[in-house]
Amino acid sequence: MAVVDVLxxxxxxxxxxxxxxxxxxxxxxxxxxxxxxxxxxDDGYYLDSIEIQTAVRALEWHGHRVTLHRHLPRxxxxxxxxxxxxxxxxPYVHYLDDDVLLAPQVMERMLQVLTTERCGFVGCPATGxxxxxxxxxxxxxxxxxxxxxxxxxxxxxxxxxxxxxINNAANPLHLERKLAANGxxxxxxxxxxxxxxxxxxxxxLLSVGGFSFWDxxxxxxxxxxxxxxxxxxxxYGGCGILPSGTYHLGLPTAVADRRRNATELFADLIAEYHVxxxxxxxxxxxxxxxxxxxxQRIRQHLYRIKGVTHGKH
Numbered sequence: 351m352a353v354v355d356v357l358x359x360x361x362x363x364x365x366x367x368x369x370x371x372x373x374x375x376x377x378x379x380x381x382x383x384x385x386x387x388x389x390x391x392d393d394g395y396y397l398d399s400i401e402i403q404t405a406v407r408a409l410e411w412h413g414h415r416v417t418l419h420r421h422l423p424r425x426x427x428x429x430x431x432x433x434x435x436x437x438x439x440x441p442y443v444h445y446l447d448d449d450v451l452l453a454p455q456v457m458e459r460m461l462q463v464l465t466t467e468r469c470g471f472v473g474c475p476a477t478g479x480x481x482x483x484x485x486x487x488x489x490x491x492x493x494x495x496x497x498x499x500x501x502x503x504x505x506x507x508x509x510x511x512x513x514x515x516i517n518n519a520a521n522p523l524h525l526e527r528k529l530a531a532n533g534x535x536x537x538x539x540x541x542x543x544x545x546x547x548x549x550x551x552x553x554x555l556l557s558v559g560g561f562s563f564w565d566x567x568x569x570x571x572x573x574x575x576x577x578x579x580x581x582x583x584x585x586y587g588g589c590g591i592l593p594s595g596t597y598h599l600g601l602p603t604a605v606a607d608r609r610r611n612a613t614e615l616f617a618d619l620i621a622e623y624h625v626x627x628x629x630x631x632x633x634x635x636x637x638x639x640x641x642x643x644x645x646q647r648i649r650q651h652l653y654r655i656k657g658v659t660h661g662k663h
């Protein structure tokens with residue numbers, strides 16, 4: 351059994367998947383196996399294409415076990431991630447979307463931080479390189495972990511939502527240049543890390559339910575990794591790291607309809623899985639909590655009455 355199971359959901363992105371597999375081949379950390387779950391319609395099926403099969407054979411030649419699944423019908427991203435998690439056996443699971451490119455040391459850095467901190471997850475936000483010259487200092491407030499990563503007692507209406515702006519555009523690269531230019535690995539506090547590249551402690555993820563909530567949502571939904579990360583931050587803590595080394599390919603989103611968001615289940619899942627901090631907590635500053643609570647109430651109200659959605663960039 352490998353140390354890490356890399357789990358890739360894919361649908362309609364042959365070129366993207368081929369690029370992801372090529373970047374996996376170049377990783378400096380090598381003790382991992384790969385599972386791919388494909389939900390591409392039959393008329394566009396590509397796992398048997400020469401591009402993908404060549405990449406798979408190269409990975410196998412280098413000692414990685416590769417498993418390909420045809421997983422239909424589509425029942426939403428939460429169900430797709432749940433299916434992949436059920437296939438895993440490794441102590442760590444690395445969810446990797448089919449539209450990112452990884453620098454060679456990304457997996458090694460992520461695993462080193464996760465095993466050192468013993469938190470729920472470590473994520474690397476995907477940079478949009480087409481935004482490289484769009485510098486946004488107003489979105490680059492970053493809260494660093496100066497001590498060990500600890501649980502943060504997030505609750506509904508008390509989530510530090512503004513932290514998510516670090517994920518936007520090319521903010522990770524601009525922050526990396528300022529904070530990690532000497533090669534140091536920077537750990538920072540997150541509300542969530544975009545789902546393209548996140549490494550989880552598998553047992554910790556299962557302890558908060560994993561993605562078993564999938565059947566409470568319609569097939570068209572978003573936010574499944576966000577709510578899982580909320581729960582893990584609350585119980586075990588989680589962090590983002592720089593350098594990110596993760597580059598978004600700029601392909602169209604696979605989730606066009608975002609009117610339903612898995613974060614609406616957060617309160618119910620806290621109660622259902624008894625998600626309480628597993629150790630000393632990192633409290634949110636009182637004034638910030640109050641402001642975030644008010645903002646979150648407004649956001650939830652708008653979702654209820656108008657179905658408002660918020661774009662990434």
